[in-house]
Amino acid sequence: MEYRLDTNAAKQADNFFSRIEQKGRYLGLFTRAEKVISQKGTIGIDFSFKADSGETADYLTIWTHNKDGNRLQGFNTLMAIMTCLRVKELKATDGEIEKYDSQAKQRIKSVVPLFKELMVKPIGLLIHMEEYEKTSGGTAWKPSISAPFDKDGFTASEILNQAKTAGTLAKMEQALRDRPLKAGPSASQQPAASNYGGDGSFNDFESDIQF
Numbered sequence: 001m002e003y004r005l006d007t008n009a010a011k012q013a014d015n016f017f018s019r020i021e022q023k024g025r026y027l028g029l030f031t032r033a034e035k036v037i038s039q040k041g042t043i044g045i046d047f048s049f050k051a052d053s054g055e056t057a058d059y060l061t062i063w064t065h066n067k068d069g070n071r072l073q074g075f076n077t078l079m080a081i082m083t084c085l086r087v088k089e090l091k092a093t094d095g096e097i098e099k100y101d102s103q104a105k106q107r108i109k110s111v112v113p114l115f116k117e118l119m120v121k122p123i124g125l126l127i128h129m130e131e132y133e134k135t136s137g138g139t140a141w142k143p144s145i146s147a148p149f150d151k152d153g154f155t156a157s158e159i160l161n162q163a164k165t166a167g168t169l170a171k172m173e174q175a176l177r178d179r180p181l182k183a184g185p186s187a188s189q190q191p192a193a194s195n196y197g198g199d200g201s202f203n204d205f206e207s208d209i210q211f
Helices: 006-014 075-083 156-160 168-175
Strands: 024-037 043-049 054-063 095-100 106-114 122-133 139-149
Touching: 024 095, 043 075, 054 075, 054 106, 054 139, 075 122, 075 139, 075 156, 122 168, 139 156, 139 168
Parallel strands: none
Antiparallel strands: 024 043, 024 106, 024 122, 043 054, 095 106, 122 139
16 A cells, blocks of 8 residues: 555644634534533533544533523524434433543543433534633633534524525634623623524424424
8 A cells, every 4th residue: 555645634633632722613523412500500511522633622511591491592502403413302311421520630431411312423513712711710711612513514594494505604604703701790691692693593393394
């Protein structure tokens, strides 16, 4: 066998254990989709993501409902993720995964409630970087989900509308911006308008959806 230099493959070798640290479009899969409840009773899903190019991102959390059961911004994002993965229902079941333990200061095996229907399936994410306050003081940046798309580049709205061509993703990527920390109460503590770009809400799946 003979080999020719593939510069793209060479660059990806550097990314194998690297973290996602810049906004952009990433294809990959969720390696963890864990049901989480905050100390204040907010309900959500915490994702780990591995891009095809090797980069990873942990703690991609979306909050779907507050303690009173009211929908939050992340509900729309979850409905879009389910659409892109062609999943109509979710039910958490216990499963073993590796996750970082802050007390042990290393990754350990844990049994946690997982939404396995969302895991280990091809999906794309538009990711932006978001500034946050560290508990030890100061600020840092973390990746955050702006919107999902399927492996063929179709957004949730295009899938639901049975679009023949994918065109929304390029516009969304062009408009993608990082989010510096705002003054005042943390955005994670306030319900906000959905950051998903589309034609409407994902309140329910209709019986005639073609998947």
